[in-house]
Amino acid sequence: MSIPPPPGPHQPQGSPEQAQGPSAHGQYAPPSPYGYGPPGAPGPYGYHPYRPYGRPVPVNGVAIGALVLGILCFVPAVGLVLGLIALVQIKKKGERGKGMAVAGSILSSVGLVLWALALSTGGASDFWDGFRDAASGEGTAYALAKGDCFDSPTGNLEGDAYDVDAVSCSAPHDGEVFAVVTLPGGDYPGDDEVSRTADDKCYALQDGYAMDTWAVPEDVDVYYFIPSRQSWRFGDREITCLFGSTEEKGKLTGSLRSDPTTLDVDQSIFLSVTNAVDTALYEEPEDYPEEDLAANQAWAKDVHAVLGEQIEALRGHSWQPDAKQPVTDLIEEMEAARREWAKAAAAKDADTYYTHYDKGYEYVDGPTTVTARKALGLDTTVPTYEDDSDSGGESGGAGGLDV
Known part of the structure; x- marks a missing residue:
């Protein structure tokens, strides 16, 4: 097994194949760093200084940024400028990413046109208002706090909830929030587990908000908003417990709150x-x-x-x-x-x-209880009880909150 001569000007002239010899490990070594001429000069066959063996040509980072901004279209002018800069750098450095730079420039150009139209029609203002509200939780179940009343766009409290409209509790409304429970972090526990937790927590907390249970109408039951698998990824960890009517198109009127903040x-x-x-x-x-x-x-x-x-x-x-x-x-x-x-x-x-x-x-719930309640200024309507042991939490509308 022979050892090739050291690289440099003493290497034999000839074709690249002739200049290469077997390496000490039995593999063919690549050409010397300077080809076949003086150091720094290209070889007779047009060879230029090569990159380390096996290392791919890098992708231009500016091209990646241009493509991302072009796709997002939030700041299209920046994406266009980055795309043009990337094309110049790629040509000089021999890097990859020309396609991304071109695509980012085109998408950013389209974005500029769309933004121009939005500004001329006022659409941009509406977009940013909506974006700001979504980020702060306004108009979503995130924004609901204990004691708030609201209307659901669908008119019911079952299924998925994407938006709510806060209203005065003195006006007819779909729901009234009586508690907000924060779940621990970690992986999403699953729909069934979140619903079970909502049942346990919300039903246990209802009497702390509506202490005068006799004043709660018979058609009112516990519902709740829970995180969905999608909203969990965006940090949603809240269960929103609320009262709502079990009647179709039913509404609540007035607040059901009777706790130390409203009682003597x-x-x-x-x-x-x-x-x-x-x-x-x-x-x-x-x-x-x-x-x-x-x-x-x-x-x-x-x-x-x-x-x-x-x-x-x-x-x-x-x-x-x-x-x-x-x-x-x-x-x-x-x-x-x-x-x-x-x-x-x-x-x-x-x-x-x-x-x-x-x-x-x-x-x-006998006459003596009614008399004591009347003397204290509490509701005196004796409630009726039904056997709901088989219903569990089915009446609680597990509205998954999607964002």
Whole structure:
């Protein structure tokens, strides 16, 4: 195996093939950096200084910028200028990217024409107004905050939501926001998981906004806007919980808000107590006592404990004169109900359990409760209850927010 002579002016003259010899690794080495003549001069066959073996000719960066700006058309004049600069640089340096530079220049020229037309017709102003609103969240579900009322362009709260119109809560409206929940970052958890989280969060938060649940119309239910897979990529992490009508073309009138910002101290304490008891009652086991007596006994014990805590809360507050006696009467009925729940928790069979269960429920939403509510200036319309255990969150319109 021979070793080729060192490169330089001492190499033999001749054709490029003759000048090349096998390398120390058995491969044919490329020509010397200076061809076959004096250093710096082209060889007899027109060879010029070569680039390192295997390295591709680079793409002109200015050409790439021109193409990108040409496609976006936000600043077409800049894209055109960059395209022309790129063509000059490519010719001098022998770089690639001529096609991109030409395409960017053409697209930018078209963009200039379109911008000229938009400026002459006022379309550019409308575009930038819309762009600014989208960036700030105005006119989208992003802009909705707790207490806001709005109309949906489609007139309903189901399906995809691309835009909303904020309106006064005193006027008829499609929805009223009662909570905004921010999801953690990371990968999109999937439509089903986001909907499940919205169900859990929104239904748990509704009473904190509409504490006077009796004042919520029967045709009102919980809906929500949730991030879609597309909006998640743009940073959308908010679940917007809202009230809406279940009736076709139904509207809400007036705000449903009844929380410490709209209630006095007596009203807030009373509703906090009654809602806490209601929450405990809503947790009744799905299985009947005949099927699972132990589970129902455990629940009855929990109701007994909650009643004790809330009775103490009512007794510990100084009520206004008009409400003092009605609240005292209600406390007495709650004490009687508490004793019945203790007996239900200790029942030995389903029949005995039912006897005390029914007596424990007698005071709930009864005349004494209505009297106390009237004295406190709260709604006195006794609500009706339907068995919606099978519906779950289906009434909640999971409107995916696409941007």
